Each structure stands twice: as C-alpha cells, then as structure tokens.
Amino acid sequence: MSLRTGWRKIVNVVMLSLTGVCALFTVSALFFILGYLVYYGGKSLNWAFFVNLPAPVGEAGGGMANAIVGSGKLLLLASLLGVPIGFLGGVYLAEFGGRTFCFIVRYITDLLNGAPSIVMGIFAYTIIVIPMRHFSAFAGGMALGVMMIPIAVRTTEESLRAVPLVLREGALALGASKWKTVATVVVPAAIRGIVTGIMLTLARVAGETAPLLFTAFSNRFWSQGWNQPIASLPVMIYTYGLSAYDDWHRQAWAAGLVLLALVLAANIGARFVVSRGISFRRV
Amino acid sequence: MVDRARLSGRARQFMQKLRHGDEVAHLITLLAAASIIVVTVMLVYQLFINCALPRHKFGFEFFLGRTWDPVSGDFGALPFIYGTLVSSALALLLAVPLGVGAAIFLSELAPPRISNYLTFVIELLAAVPSVIYGVLGIFVLVPVLRTVVMPFLKHTLGFLPFFKGPIYGVSMLAGGVVLAIMIVPFIISVSREVLLAVPVEQREAALAVGATKWESTWQVVVPFARVGIMASVFLALARALGETMAVTMVIGNDPKINASLFAPAYSIAAVIANEFTEATGDLYLQALIELGLVLFLVTIVINGLARLVIIATTQKGATQG
Numbered sequence: 001m002s003l004r005t006g007w008r009k010i011v012n013v014v015m016l017s018l019t020g021v022c023a024l025f026t027v028s029a030l031f032f033i034l035g036y037l038v039y040y041g042g043k044s045l046n047w048a049f050f051v052n053l054p055a056p057v058g059e060a061g062g063g064m065a066n067a068i069v070g071s072g073k074l075l076l077l078a079s080l081l082g083v084p085i086g087f088l089g090g091v092y093l094a095e096f097g098g099r100t101f102c103f104i105v106r107y108i109t110d111l112l113n114g115a116p117s118i119v120m121g122i123f124a125y126t127i128i129v130i131p132m133r134h135f136s137a138f139a140g141g142m143a144l145g146v147m148m149i150p151i152a153v154r155t156t157e158e159s160l161r162a163v164p165l166v167l168r169e170g171a172l173a174l175g176a177s178k179w180k181t182v183a184t185v186v187v188p189a190a191i192r193g194i195v196t197g198i199m200l201t202l203a204r205v206a207g208e209t210a211p212l213l214f215t216a217f218s219n220r221f222w223s224q225g226w227n228q229p230i231a232s233l234p235v236m237i238y239t240y241g242l243s244a245y246d247d248w249h250r251q252a253w254a255a256g257l258v259l260l261a262l263v264l265a266a267n268i269g270a271r272f273v274v275s276r277g278i279s280f281r282r283v
Numbered sequence: 284m285v286d287r288a289r290l291s292g293r294a295r296q297f298m299q300k301l302r303h304g305d306e307v308a309h310l311i312t313l314l315a316a317a318s319i320i321v322v323t324v325m326l327v328y329q330l331f332i333n334c335a336l337p338r339h340k341f342g343f344e345f346f347l348g349r350t351w352d353p354v355s356g357d358f359g360a361l362p363f364i365y366g367t368l369v370s371s372a373l374a375l376l377l378a379v380p381l382g383v384g385a386a387i388f389l390s391e392l393a394p395p396r397i398s399n400y401l402t403f404v405i406e407l408l409a410a411v412p413s414v415i416y417g418v419l420g421i422f423v424l425v426p427v428l429r430t431v432v433m434p435f436l437k438h439t440l441g442f443l444p445f446f447k448g449p450i451y452g453v454s455m456l457a458g459g460v461v462l463a464i465m466i467v468p469f470i471i472s473v474s475r476e477v478l479l480a481v482p483v484e485q486r487e488a489a490l491a492v493g494a495t496k497w498e499s500t501w502q503v504v505v506p507f508a509r510v511g512i513m514a515s516v517f518l519a520l521a522r523a524l525g526e527t528m529a530v531t532m533v534i535g536n537d538p539k540i541n542a543s544l545f546a547p548a549y550s551i552a553a554v555i556a557n558e559f560t561e562a563t564g565d566l567y568l569q570a571l572i573e574l575g576l577v578l579f580l581v582t583i584v585i586n587g588l589a590r591l592v593i594i595a596t597t598q599k600g601a602t603q604g
Contacts, residue, residue: 012495016392022384023393026467027401030408033419088315096309097316105316107590108323114518114586115579116525118552119326122575125559126329146322153319179308207412210527210552214559234414238528241418249422256415267410271403 041257077141086152140216155197
C-alpha cells in the first residue's frame with residue numbers, strides 16, 4: 001500500500017466520521033432542548049398552572065389558564081379562516097385546476113409559506129387593528145389564519161393526489177358528476193392525510209409569537225371578548241422569559257414545556273398517521 | 284325546448300355541468316385558490332400604502348441613515364439592515380458545513396431506515412417554536428458564550444476586529460448561533476432530498492475507477508447536487524432573515540454598527556417586534572412598517588429563486604420549509 005493510498009484512506013475515514021458527528025450533533029440538539037424543558041418545566045409544572053390566572057406582579061404563584069384558553073381561541077379563529085381556504089384551494093389544485101394557473105397558485109403559496117411571520121402581524125395590524133383602533137383576538141386570529149393557508153393547501157393537495165385514479169374513474173363510470181366524485185369518494189379516501197396536514201398547520205401557528213405581539217397583544221386576565229386583547233401561551237413565554245422574576249422564569253419553562261409537548265405530539269402523531277396511510281397508497 | 288336547441292354545443296355542456304353542480308364546485312374552489320393570490324397582493328399593497336410617510340420623507344436615504352432616533356423623528360435603517368445581514372451570514376457560516384455534513388451522512392452512509400428516523404427527529408427541530416429557542420438562548424446559550432466561548436475567542440483570536448471589545452453575552456454572535464441551530468433542519472432536509480436524487484450510477488462510476496467513498500461523495504455526488512444544495516441554503520437564509528423572536532431575545536437590541544461580534548446589535552425583525560406597540564406618531568409606526576415591507580420583499584425574492592431552483596432540480600415542488 002503506497003503512502004498516497006494510505007493517506008486517501010485516512011481522509012476517507014476522517015471525513016466520513018465528521019459527517020456522522022454533524023448528524024449526531026444536530027440530532028442531539030433536539031434531545032437537549034427536550035431534556036432541558038422537561039427537567040426545568042416539569043419541576044415547575046403544577047395544577048395551579050392550568051387553572052389559575054397570573055398572580056399580580058410581584059407575587060409568587062398563579063398560573064396561565066387565561067393564556068391556555070386564549071391560545072385555543074386564537075387557533076379556533078385562525079382555523080375558521082385558514083382551513084376553508086386551505087382545504088378548498090387544495091381541492092382546486094388537485095382536482096379542478098389547469099396547469100399554468102395552478103403553478104402560479106402553488107408558487108405563491110410557497111412564497112407565502114416562507115414569508116416572515118412578523119410581516120403577517122403587520123398585515124393584520126393594518127387591516128384590523130388600525131380601523132378598529134385597538135388590539136383584538138380577531139386580529140391575532142387573522143394573522144395566524146393567513147399563516148395556516150399555505151401548509152393546509154399543500155398538504156390537502158398532496159393527500160388528494162395520493163388517491164388512486166381508479167377510484168375516481170370508478171365513481172365517474174357509475175355516473176357520478178365530478179364534484180360528487182370528489183366530495184363522496186376522493187376526499188373521504190384522503191381525509192386522514194388532510195386532517196393530519198391541518199393538525200400540522202395548527203401545531204406550527206400555535207407556537208408563533210411574533211404575529212401576536214401587536215395584534216392579539218396580551219392580557220393578564222380573562223379576555224373580555226373576541227374583540228378585546230387576549231393572552232396566548234407563546235407571548236406569555238416571551239414576556240415571562242424576559243422578565244426579572246425567578247418565579248416568572250419558572251412559569252415560562254412550564255409554559256414552554258406545555259407548548260413544546262403539544263407541538264411535538266401533533267408532529268409525531270401526524271407522522272404516525274401518514275406512515276400508516278402509506279399501505280393505502282399502494283392499492 | 285326551442286331555447287335549448289338554439290344553444291351551441293359548448294353552452295349546452297356548460298348548462299348540464301351547472302345542473303350537476305360541477306361548475307359551482309369548480310367556481311368555489313377556484314375562488315379559494317384565487318384568494319391566496321389576492322391575500323398576497325393585498326399584503327404587499329397594505330404594507331406599501333401604510334409606509335407612505337417615511338417613503339416620501341426619507342426616500343432612499345432611509346436605507347443609508349445610521350441614526351434611529353424616534354424622539355427627533357430621524358429614522359435610518361442601516362444598523363438594522365447590517366444586523367440582519369451579519370447575523371444571518373454568521374448563521375449560514377455555522378449552519379452550512381454542519382447541515383451539508385449531516386445531509387451527506389444521512390443520504391450516503393446511514394441505512395435508509397435509520398436515516399429516515401434521524402431525518403424525522405431533525406425535522407422536529409424545525410417545529411420547535413422560536414420563542415422556546417429564544418428562552419433557551421437567554422438562559423443556556425448566552426451564559427455559555429459569556430463565560431466560556433467568548434473569553435476563549437478573545438484570548439486566541441483577539442487580534443481580529445471581530446473578537447474585540449467588552450463581553451456582554453447578548454450579542455451578534457449569540458444571535459448568529461441561535462439562528463444557525465434554527466436553520467440547520469431546513470438545510471439538512473432539502474439537501475438530503477437532493478443528494479438522494481443523484482443517480483446511483485454516478486456513485487458506482489466513481490467507485491469503479493478507484494475512488495474512496497469520500498472521494499466519490501465529495502468530488503462526484505456533491506457537485507452533482509450543488510445547485511439543489513445552494514437552493515436549500517437560500518431557503519435557510521430567507522428563514523434566518525425573517526426570524527424574529529429568538530433573535531430579539533439574544534441579539535442585545537442596540538442599533539449600532541459595530542465590527543465586533545461581541546457587541547450587541549439589532550435586526551429588522553427584532554426592532555419591529557420591540558418597538559411596534561410603543562411607536563408613538565405615524566412617522567415612527569410607518570418607518571417600522573417600511574422595515575417590514577423591505578424584510579418581506581427580500582425574503583420573497585430569495586425564497587422565489589430558491590423554489591425555482593428546487594422545482595428545476597427535483598422535478599417537484601418541495602413542501603418542506
């Protein structure tokens with residue numbers, strides 16, 4: 001074995017091991033985040049966190065019940081806007097659309113998906129907060145709703161495309177009209193993928209803070225209605241994390257753990273559902 | 284039935300479809316699809332008309348001004364543009380080698396099953412809310428940087444202008460490191476797809492002429508996939524430029540241009556997040572909106588180019604990211 005061959009073999013082993021180190025490092029980042037939050041968040045998570053309002057500033061204790069409910073309300077509003085548009089748009093792309101227009105819609109959807117989330121906040125601010133002159137749950141819901149559209153569209157489209165053509169042909173051959181085929185055969189066949197996609201979009205916007213800062217704002221009490229400022233978990237984590245009180249830091253960890261658990265559960269659940277659905281695609 | 288006889292063939296077909304509901308369904312779904320375009324156009328329009336004041340008052344000077352003084356109404360965006368660009372560049376500097384290395388491991392070395400599991404775990408990293416990265420940044424990363432990494436850099440590379448000055452912890456460096464961790468998943472997941480799309484014959488040919496595994500990977504497979512890898516880097520760059528919460532929490536929020544990475548800085552997204560609710564007066568608010576518009580347009584252009592490249596190289600639109 002010449003010196004050069006030996007050198008090449010050493011380079012081979014060293015570089016390939018380095019790529020392994022890169023992968024290992026990245027993977028371990030997730031487990032570090034998870035472990036850290038479970039340790040610190042778990043220590044400070046208690047029943048009061050889920051059922052109490054935030055304690056007055058300076059007092060220890062209290063919880064984030066209003067923020068948990070607030071996040072739920074904001075997600076509901078966001079779904080009312082994002083799910084219908086996302087679902088119907090996805091149906092159009094997969095079942096009805098022509099080539100060029102579909103390409104444009106798809107492309108713009110991808111661009112919207114990559115847009116900075118804080119810009120969505122400004123958008124909702126100019127459309128809702130400026131005319132109404134105050135922060136509101138509506139504005140926050142709208143900002144999140146717009147953010148939901150892109151992923152909802154793309155996952156709906158992909159789930160529908162995975163439905164075998166023979167199912168459509170069978171329905172059409174029996175005399176069903178196109179929309180009836182789509183509504184009673186294709187969409188039900190793809191419903192698992194579609195619901196999964198919507199779960200993923202919810203998981204994504206559930207963790208968004210930036211678009212809520214100046215739309216939904218925050219609130220240390222129960223919200224006075226849909227038209228009023230409302231608390232949410234991510235914004236609470238932000239304000240509590242940056243605060244000067246140890247007790248608030250403790251609660252920020254607890255809230256972070258709750259949020260992360262929800263987001264990861266949705267993602268892992270989605271993965272499980274989709275991977276079980278693959279057997280169907282090979283029909 | 285005279286009327287119907289008079290209708291041309293196409294119109295009759297249309298009437299029939301209308302009766303069956305096909306055209307109605309088509310129209311409703313078309314409206315939903317079109318509304319996506321409408322929303323995007325409206326977004327740009329709203330941002331544009333809502334920053335008329337600073338556009339007229341400062342014009343192009345807005346991007347070159349170095350003072351940000353809300354009290355005297357003097358707004359220059361250069362410190363924020365500088366902070367955004369440098370923190371993103373720093374993030375890429377750290378994330379690209381890490382991400383491409385990991386992608387090579389996942390596509391070339393790891394068995395498919397393990398590779399799929401690891402990729403899934405890495406993609407979960409992308410799902411972690413950015414505010415959580417921010418909190419971890421403040422409580423874990425910044426103290427480590429302040430007590431270990433920064434003194435080390437200052438001691439060994441302190442002669443460089445990047446590693447001079449007092450050590451605060453919150454700094455451009457902290458912003459770059461947090462961003463790097465956040466964008467690595469995007470680089471890995473797209474790069475891996477592109478690497479997997481390289482025909483296996485390319486590898487076999489290289490190995491057949493006596494290349495080692497690494498030589499075949501680095502000199503044949505990676506160059507073959509370089510356009511797609513570049514696209515993944517651009518996608519990650521667009522993410523980094525627009526990332527708000529984590530950066531806001533660790534970058535130090537000081538609108539000054541400073542060569543040292545140890546110094547606090549400020550990014551466009553961070554200044555919007557911090558000052559939007561406190562902006563008094565229309566000029567101040569609209570200056571922030573103009574910053575948002577600039578951020579949006581820059582990320583859209585970068586994203587748009589990257590998407591076109593991805594569509595061209597993998598023959599399917601990537602939905603990740």
